[in-house]
Amino acid sequence: MSRGRHLSLSPSEFPAGAIRRRRARPRTLCLIAGVGALTLAMTGCMGGGGAPTSAPSVSPSPTVRRSLPPPTAMSREEFQQALSTVDAALKPGFDAIGAAQTPTDLANALGAVQLNLDAQAGVLGNLRPPRPEVASTGQVITAMRDLSNDLATIATDTKDASVCTGGTGLPRASNVNGAQEFRLAYLALTTADPGHPYTFGTFLPAATADPDRRPGTGPLPGGRSSGYGHLTVENQGAADSVVKVMSGGDLIRAVYVQAGGSATVTGIPNGTYDAYYTTGTDWDDGNRRFTRDCAFDKFDNPVEYTTSSTSTTIEYSVWTLTLHTSDLTNSAPTSPIDAGAFPAS
DSSP states (O other): OOOOOOOOOOGGGSOTTOOOOOOOOOOOOOOOEEETTEEEOOOOOOOTTOOOOOOOOOOOOOOOOOOOOOOOOOOHHHHHHHHHHHHHHHHHHHHHHHHOOSHHHHHHHHHHHHHHHHHHHHHHHTOOOOGGGHHHHHHHHHHHHHHHHHHHHHHHHTTTTSSOSHHHHHHHHHHSHHHHHHHHHHHHHHTSSTTSOOOOOTTSOOOOOOOOOOOOSEEOSOSOOOSOEEEEEEEOSSSEEEEEEEETTEEEEEEEEOTTOEEEEEEEOSEEEEEEEEEEEEEETTTTEEEEEEEEEEESSOEEEOEEEOSSOEEEOEEEEEETOSOOSSOOOEEEOOGGGSOOO
């Protein structure tokens, strides 16, 4: 058993009740903060009531900015290709305006072209044209947007049927202020560099006035004439009218009657037929419709044609249809119909 040193303290060496405690050493508290992309250890170590130590300062590195070189302008060949692409994108829309056969179809076609004009103006705005064409390209972009706004006015005119089909819609589109502005702008573009003329603007038809086609009073081409029946149409209204006698989708007879006029057609075969009439301005005989100020009606009751014969006589039906009559007692009832329900044949 090893021998060690022993220290013994007698309780009498300390005052009564005074037990000596060992003072705890103060703990150190360290704070770490992150700033931006730099991690900065900030140590504020509190020791026994002393002040925190100051953190070292770090200055951020200065940002180096370098200017990019200006974008390279397109070559003349590239610019012509871009113009041709815009031209090709717009032409089908204008073709659709010309082909529209009802006010609704015309309004839809005009709306589609409006959107496309704005979109293609944006395409041109993103190009870097050759320097001689920069100013004139800006003029073309402005004119395309103005043309888009003007087409909205024509679309509004379809709501009251003052414009009904593309027969008037396309001439109106070709003749608005925005169209004239566009022609001047693309003329400036195509002649900006005399040594390198550009081709552009073929989507827009030449400016034309509203057509005013008006056949004489009498039968229109087409239909059947193999019977004995007669049809007389009296137009007491202020607008020209066309009456169509139909068997389903087949045209039996059609007659054009100018305002205040009267016409009779003969040779109508036996059968029970529906009778329609339309009024308006500018008769498009190719599409069998008025292109402006149009209205459409159908007679509520069908017209029946019969023929009977004896050894000496032939009896056949004769109908008289009076349009816009003031005689309400003897007038045949009619009902307005949508443009799309009027026979196209």
